[in-house]
Amino acid sequence: MTLLKCSAHNCCYNKNSLCSKGSINVDGAEARYADDTACESFRDQKDGAAMNAVDSGCGCETINIDCKAHNCTYNEHCKCTAASINVSGDNAHRCCDTKCDTFECKC
Incomplete structure (x- = not known):
């Protein structure tokens, strides 16, 4: 498992810059x-349907x-192998407003 920090504070899964979803898709x-x-x-967070589905866990x-x-150096068989990543998106309102800051192109 990868250490994840997240600055997408508008995400309903963001709990103190950590993710409460359990797994994510990049x-x-x-x-x-x-x-x-x-x-x-x-x-x-403003999406009511998503809020109803969120576990109240930490x-x-x-x-x-x-x-x-x-093309990412850390992608092995569609799994991230980086020791840690940062997902950014300070003012995100949609998926496309976020990004994986740890991405490194192997091209």
Whole structure:
């Protein structure tokens, strides 16, 4: 499991800069830069349906990360192998407003 820090504070899964979802999906199949990636699991706190589905549990430091960013150095068989990552998105309201800052292109 990967250590995850998250600055997408508008995400309903964000609990003190940690994720309470249990696992996330990072998108960016053709990514060459971190800006080409996104946390597909992001859900805006203002989305009532997402809020109803959120576990009231606390955030976790380590998490399973499924990764579609095939060009990333840390992607092995669609799993993130980085020791730690940072998902950013300070003012995110949609998935595309987030990114994996740890992405490193192996191209």
